[in-house]
Amino acid sequence: MVDKACKKCRLIISEGHVCPGCNSTELTDKWSSYVVVFDPEKSEIAKKIGAKAPGKYAVRIKG
Numbered sequence: 001m002v003d004k005a006c007k008k009c010r011l012i013i014s015e016g017h018v019c020p021g022c023n024s025t026e027l028t029d030k031w032s033s034y035v036v037v038f039d040p041e042k043s044e045i046a047k048k049i050g051a052k053a054p055g056k057y058a059v060r061i062k063g
């Protein structure tokens with residue numbers, strides 16, 4: 001199974017159909033490359049993509 005990314009917050013979800021970050025059901029498997037955010041407060045990339053919690057985030061979402 002391919003991991004899916006949330007279209008709203010970009011969080012990558014490996015199981016289930018609801019995003020645990022924002023409760024959105026708008027998930028897509030059309031994403032490429034990801035970043036792992038450990039500390040959203042200190043991470044520049046986290047600010048850039050709007051990540052507010054630690055986790056794995058898709059950098060590009062096509063769908």
Ligand SMILES: [Zn+2]
Nearest residue numbers: 006009019022
């Ligand atoms: Zn989400």
